[in-house]
Amino acid sequence: MAETVGDHVVSRLREWGVEQVFAYPGDGINGLVASFGKADNKPRFVQARHEEMAAFQAVGYAKFSGGFGVCMATSGPGAIHLLNGLYDAKLDHVPVVAIVGQTARTAMGGSYQQEVDLQPLFKDVASEYLVEVNVAEQLPNALDRAIRTALAERAPTAVIIPADLQETPYTPPQHVFKQMPSSPPSRPRSVIIPPEDEISHAAEVLNAGEKVSILIGQGARNAAEEVKEIADLTGAGVAKALLGKDVLPDDLPYVTGAVGLLGTRPSYEMMRDCDTLLIVGSNFPYSQFLPEYGKARAVQIDLDGSAIGMRYPTEVNLVGEAKGTLRALLPMVQRKESRSWREKIEKNVADWWETVAAQAMLDADPVNPMRVVHELSERIPEDAIVTADSGSSTNWYARNLKMRGRMRGSLSGGLATMGPGVPYAIGAKFAHPDRPVICLEGDGAMQMNGLAELITIARYRELWSDQRLVVCVFHNNDLNQVTWELRAMGGAPKFEESQNLPDISYADFARTLGFDVVAVDAPEQVGPAWDRVLSADRPSLMDVRCDPEVPPIPPHATFEQMKSAAESVVKGDPNAWHLMWQGLKTKAEELLPNR
Incomplete structure (x- = not known):
């Protein structure tokens, strides 16, 4: 034929x-x-x-x-x-x-x-x-x-x-006018490095600073070792944009974690107090979480010249690949003898992880969602891949999950669309059928898209040498992120017709597909549930009943945001007193570390 x-x-x-x-x-x-x-x-x-x-x-x-x-x-x-x-x-x-x-x-x-x-x-x-x-x-x-x-x-x-x-017969292009040939498939790769004088200028800025901070995004993924080296030379801390969460592990004492609305207090304070900023491979859009304009000199490295200088008034702009550019920059950067800035960052990071652990163990009704990710973080294999969906569960992925080893993680960053968590996990399993994959999924996204794609997981599971694909559903019957946005940004109480979700058993649905299933409705069950699904020989689902009133309060919450949330209570939020109590307990763990 x-x-x-x-x-x-x-x-x-x-x-x-x-x-x-x-x-x-x-x-x-x-x-x-x-x-x-x-x-x-x-x-x-x-x-x-x-x-x-x-x-x-x-x-x-x-x-x-x-x-x-x-x-x-x-x-x-x-x-x-x-x-x-x-x-x-x-x-x-x-x-x-x-x-x-x-x-x-x-x-x-x-x-x-x-x-x-x-x-x-x-x-x-x-x-x-x-x-x-x-x-x-x-x-x-x-x-x-x-x-x-x-x-x-x-x-x-x-x-x-x-x-x-x-359905027509294929005829290849001929060596004639207005027909275009093509070369055999290949993937050539070039390393783009900025001119030496621009790199020298960047080194001058970094050498002049006394309090250097580094922000990395997914564009720094091929340059993890070089980022570590330049952080060591400059005594800098390293904050991570959400798409760059897996670039450096969180067990490095100077890695401050996520930055921004879903970020950590150490990242916020480092950006607030630094005098020099190095941005590598990140197009982080929320400039209010970067140093105040005029208080820090800044250098940016990005492969995309159109992304240079658009988020912060950078003094030196280096258009080039992260790894090659940092390698060219490193010999020109002087080691800072004073380690006081680094020591302060490391202390803040250590205190923060203690705070996050304490917050995760607070009582809630019935399960604290922070505890779900905290207990995972204590057990997760070092070669795991984690996908997260858009919603309040994103907060706990951003703040509570410690990356280490070869772990990878991602979510919908720029679009922040609901629904990619489970299909991302399926894509991850086809990319790495020999590695465990964990999906952190809100029940809103689960009802929107995730339930149907459990069928796809069941269909293709036999193709994966390691069948561990765990879907963890944060089951709170609320479109929780939007509920909190209504409270914090608009001072409006929860509108139940908009926010409440039908209550269904995700566990029962997954069980019909042959998943290993664990339903969790008490805090002491969370750790054993993770132990079970992470050692399973097939896809698994954790259906965790979570408290929707545990607030995703940013450590740098503004007075206006807290005032708006309080106003929502006054206006008649249906869960007013419970949400106030959970908020006070959570914030107290942060503000009273020596309780």
Whole structure:
């Protein structure tokens, strides 16, 4: 049989080393689906329960594999469903390639069923590269360029292939006018380093400072050792943007943890009091948590020149890869003999972890959600991968989980969308089938997306040599993060019609799928529950009944925020006195460390 366009797409993906495509079928990609069958399902067609989940799975795979993810959907509604996951990739700078079906060319423009004008629809999310393939000769150039661009720009790209074209014979481009060849698949990598005079200027700024702080993001992931070295030379502490949480382990005494609204007090105080700031591979957007303008000189290192100087008035801007740039910078940086600044940071960090542990062990009704992550942190394997969803559980992931060893972790950073926690975990398992994966999931996100994707986990679990994929549900029957935002930012009481969730048993649902299941409704059960699921031989689910009134109070909460929360109580919050009591207990652990 003659090779079809669909056959060539599948073959070319295999040449690029693609082992799975996260997808959902439909008649707009029937030709491609048939080609997967003819190719003995290599690469594997991983069937999500929804196209948005397929896109999230591709994002999770790309984040944890270090490569690129591929997702695929049919025309019309299927293509539309991909958008949220692709925007997640765009805002977090993740390489994902979307292959999308389209109405047959003979019907285009005729208001045919499921005909949507996909090019303007994808124009923003796939702004780095978007192409509609209308003749066979456009392949492989179009597909190759989509992959190369996704990798080079760390961004989503999209290839649209009409349904009828997928089934036509493939003819390669010829050596003729207006036909484009393509090179064999390869992944060349260049190291970009700024000019020496700019690096020297950066060293001068760092050498002049007495109280140096470092902020790292995911762009510093390949430069962990170099960050440690420069922190040692300058006596700096290192704060982490949320997407960079796994760049350095939290058992280093000078790592202050997360920064920002979900951050720690040591990070807040270090940024407040420093006189010099080094930003490496981070586009952290909340400038109010960085030093006050004019109080600190700043150096920024970023591979993306468009991200330089946009968050803080940096004095020296180094456009380059983090590892190579820091290696060039290190010989010019003088070791600071005074260690008083470092010693202060380390004391603050040690005190903070004691405070967090004490807060986690406070009584709540029925379980303190901080304790859930605290007990995990005491037991988690050093090669584990952790995914978190958007919601109040993000607070506990950010503050209470100690990264160590080879642990990895991520969530939806820039988009902060609900729903990627479980599909990220699925992507992580396909990237690392031999490592345990833990997903920290609020019950709102679980009802939105997570429940259905438990089916996907059950379907593919046998492919993973280590079947430990643990979904931990923070079960509080409340869209909790928004509830607290209403209280703290608007001074409004909880509006129950908006915020309350239907009460269901996540444990019962998971049990029907063959998961190992633990239902937790008492604090003393939390530790043993983690012991059980972390030693299981199959996917597991922890259904933990949590107190929704344990407040995610930032250590630097402003007077206005606390005033707004108090006003919400006065206005008749349904859980007023309980939430006030939990808030007072939590804050007391921080403010009265020698209780």
